[in-house]
Amino acid sequence: MKSLVKRRQLCAAVLFSLAIGTGNAVAQLGGDESAEAEERAGVLEEILVSATRTARTDKAISNKVTFVESEEIRIQQTLSLNPTDMLSNLLPSYSPSRQKLTGLGEAFRGRSPLLLIDGVPQSNPLRDGSRDGFTIDLAVVEEVEIVYGANAIQGLGATGGIINYKTLSPSRTGELEQRAELGFTSDDDFHSNSSGWRANYIIGQRVGRWDFIASATYEDRGLFYDGDDEPVGIDETQGDIADSETWNFFAKLGFEPDENQRIQLMVNSFNLQMQDNYVSVDGDRSQGIPTTSIKGSTPGEPAENDVTTITLNYGHLDFLGGRFSAQVYRQDFSSNFGGGTFGIFQDPLIAPVGTHFDQSQNNSEKTGVRFTQVYNQVFDSPLSVIVGVDYLEDETAQALIFSGRDWVPETRFKNTAPFAQLDWDVTEWIQLTGGARFESAKLDVADYESLAGNRSDFQRVPVQGGSPDFDETLINFGGVVRPNEALSLYGTYSEGFSMPDVGRVLRGVNTFDTQVESFLDLAPLITDNLEFGAEYATDRFNVQVAWFESTSDFGVRLVPDADGVFTVNREETRIDGWEISGKFRFTDWVSLGAGIALLDGRFDSDDDGSVDSDLGAQDVGSDRMNLFLDITPPGNFSYRLQSFTYFDNTFRNAAGAATAEFDGYTTVDALVAWAVHPTTQLSLGISNLFDEQYLTYYSQAGNTRNDRYNAGRGRTLTLRANFRF
Template identity: 45%
Template sequence: MFHPTKTRTAWLVPVMLGLPGLAAAQASDDETTASPDLSPLVVTATRNKSLAGETPQKVTVITREQIEQQLAITDDPGQVLSNLIPSYSPSRQKLSNAGETFRGRSPLFLVDGVPQTNPLRDSARDSYTIDLSMVERIEVIHGASAEHGLGATGGIINYVTKRADAGELNQHVGVRLTSDDDFESEGFGHKLDYRISGQRGDWDYLAAASRQQRGVFYDGNDDVVGIAYPGELQDSTSYDLFGKLGYWLDDDQNLELSFNHFELEEGDDYVPVPGDRDAGIPTTARKGDPDGDPGYNEVTKARLSYSHADWFGNELDAQVYRQRFRARFATTPYFPFLDDNGETRFDQTRNESDKLGAKFTLNRSGLLDDRLAVTAGLDLLQDETRQMLVHTERTYVPESRFRNLAPFLQGEFQLLDPLTLHAGVRHEYAELDVDDFSTIDRSNVTQDNVTVQGGDPSFDETLFNAGIVYQATDWAQLYANYSEGFGMPDVGRVLRGIGEPGQDIDTLLQLQPIVTDNREIGARFDWDRYGLELSYYESDSDFGERLAFDSDRGIWVGNREKTEIRGLEVTGEMRVNDAHDLTVSYTHAEGESDTDGDGSVDTELTGLNIAPDTLKLAWSAAWNDRLSTHLQSRYYFDRSVDDPELEFDGYGLVDASLAYRLPVGRATFGIENLTDEQYITYYSQAGRISDDYYFAGRGRTFTLGYQLDF
């Protein structure tokens, strides 16, 4: 049986990030590769399956070629996103994306539409739940969106995983070696990945595995980068097991089961050496035996999906999923307890979150003389989360149960040939259930602090979106959009931070939802070899959340305040010829919050909440059918804020890579931080005042890779 939808491959060179050099080298690597389908790419992160370049909201699609190009330079997922997504904050280079924002707010991370973000107790590790070797492309929706429900106040980042290749048996083997520029033995790392896939009759299958060992990181001065409590990528081991099994019931119906298990465990060979922020001395690390058990991330996802391309004239997609998330953090001085010998020791925390959900989507096109398309659906989610102390089994954040039901309706109407209207509505019904609990007194080892009465508050929100796309000429397109995003505050952060007796869950104002309004206008231009996109946005929330650190209590708090953010994104591409491609992007953002509660914003947002102005340049070149190169640079501009201690001194970084097709397989060589710049990361300068968290960025790093497809 022939299934055209199984073998069709969608190819796109986005306006911002064309990579013809690398793409040409990869295409020539296999003479049997079929000609690519140049039809517009369907963006699955949009529930109505919009086409890239035709949406009223800015969308970026990161192709597999671009992912491979970045992985030749760095294996840090946060760095890959920061390099490729305009308005995404600089990477912290840690096992934590706290402080990594998207348009100044939190993005919703998805894997094949399955939410990875934990709405009740944000572990800030939701971008580290799958190895990028398992990902085919990344779909990015800029700005608040309610299309996938809870959490997308800043946008949506959807990892679309690989599918089975055509043919009965296809195999891939890859290896990467990483080292600092002095080739220190402690800095060596390696990665192995293997994949097998194929199609036999009505079945298609894919199985893949990867394992990575990272060494320690060295800065531009050849010192070991400091160790962070929230989580470390350096000196860690990770692996990923991934599989898909699909069955075609007929030409229109497909059933697919997928599974992914990702685990990353930190090493236990180094301890931090605090720096001196005032003196400009960064935190480092030395050989030692850290207290407690190593931190880790452990995420398991299972998904069963069903699709029908012609169900009574409709296109039906349904999926049920389950996700199990576990994260352990390092020992901190905030949880003392007495051991069996009566000595004071300190505890560490573990996050536990279990999600069970379902999504149902029905698309109908061709209505009203082929001018109207309608999408309807229903999303269901149950999330149970708690945070425990590992050694004493005390409850840090009580078990919280969140249930969410959300029907939605979306329409697309072609009013005139060049003018298309988009509009939709989504109703969110959510219920939070928390039992009675007592908070932990961080300074006393024998007694609890405050008793809090449990409750089950419920929330109703109706969210709207509306937009237009106007094709002014064959080379110019204008668009405008209004959309709303729905999010919950970090419930765990609120609950664990309660310090006043007599609090009641049902009446806690801090637990009210976050509704973000996103307004955007933009233009897309395509002049044969030149492309340009301009986008201006405003993101407001009357009752938003601003993350801040309470140094007296040693905890992060989410201040519920009115926030307003404004920003500009400019992305462009110049295809000099068939072999050379130049890309550029510039982003500017500014924001304020209402810290005194008078209804008027008055205080500038810091680097913990908003990214610096950024200029990125890149040049890709295919020198012949074997050799291609890529050079990229980014400059983060200085930023001054109301708090002089959180001002940011900008810095610039340059990376380079090359790919060479061998008689058998393909080799890559990448250099991160080509100039060996010594710098203090954006988060360490502009996000937090601390000698313990004053980290330098990674210095010059080499990565040598080899891949073979057979």
């Protein structure tokens, strides 16, 4: 049971600890522009890349929407271990980060978020390897748009919300601008194997009607150490960011034939690979001993993410009387997982049972097209219309590298979705919105043979393929009321559409005479999101409150077997919660902010139509509170202090018995930035300032394995130098 007393104690401790903070000393590409050029460029960019598919401001959207600016992204880069750490730091409803390459067990409002790069989906819905959090380096991200709650505005996958990474754009001044970054990271004892470094270079310019920007990044990460100065356990199977290296190459080329049109090509190539210098040593849950790491290497190929994303965008501000945007994209996504002699890999026709080593590789190739046409104030009325159509084709397979077998057969998913949205400005202070999206999806699976390891008698099971299809109409409606300039009230109902992890279902077949088209478990996941919220904002004070409920009559829950391989359970699920955030600016250079999320998730364990058991830590994040203090006085120094408190929780089944326990913890980060010169800045970030020793949320309550009983990273120092020239 959640302890209110413990929450109050932790809140008091964190409030007492706040002393200093940071703000605006992060250098970035930019320049002065005329107001007209700035406005036109901003509108063109917005219709090319927008998480909301419309140019309406966030104040007129009946959803909770957050924008993370480049300044905050650079701050979190110095304090966070990875992109999912940043999301967890900034979004209280996002699960505590596992601090691993895998995002399995990380959720947004208890559901899966749809991660996008310039509108391109990063998820692989047919075989979700939980690696979509590592497809781009944050150095080339200019802004992050977050739309909360299930919705279908971007199509498949947004059952928890949309997180869109908007990439850098060049300055429009015409000057050649360059930026370089050097960084060094280490634990507080400066162990030689804990040190890491990174280098980034960015160049951009606008020449006439052409512009370009390009970037190259390299990062080498050392081993992580916990608060007791012990090496953190490496995740050899799902993948780790410790002891890894990353390359990221980014380029964007733009051309504007006239003041109303823009054509833009973006290419991003990302590779993260473990260096395979360490192996994990199991911990002992009964004794409270975390998993650790020692020198060594694992058989097979190292865990790796290799992702290339390409987009071609076109935008027109005056096309057939409206604003038109089109996008064509392509993504190749390959991810290696660590291997082992897991039971599922055994086959007596290949090697004696218990001796065969194998490992898997996910491969997904996505191609998509998106068209959007916006008509504002149709016939000079208060009505705006947005229409469009999206098409997605995804080809996915999961192969076993050493034996050449298909664990998940090649599967093709085709999804066509026309949509229409109406926005009605009833008065100056009332806006209503509503729309529908028709999802037509088809899955093609050829005949295949499931692995012998699925059965105790090790018989290979032939499975008859098929082409199940699904048609769903998803609706949304809502409204915003602004009785005055400071207060905004909203309410919304929206539906999201996703597929269950089809690959997990297909690879787990162990019954003869099975036909793909008869799988009830391949039915789509429809999530209903009901939300009410309010915001009050003045020059110095801002507070937001939101309540939401997310339900699915046929939801998805992952259940692990003895080897840690997850299978899919389809059950009714319900998640609800409160989110409260605010910021108070005491002076022009001192501000304090806070964010609180209280989440509750339940599922129907006995199929009687009533949710009766707690969803686990792998499904729903912890109740938590985030605090930050920024101090940006006149002069060359600025400061940030931020803290994260995760509250205790006990997870219970339908009988009231405890199924998992989570002992909460608090961590504090600090950063100081020094503007040495108008073109040079140094920053020092210290994450886990007080060197708190803790077991991560997922390690404590999300699994029961001794090899995944991981401590969090201890006090870590990051020094970065940024140069503009």
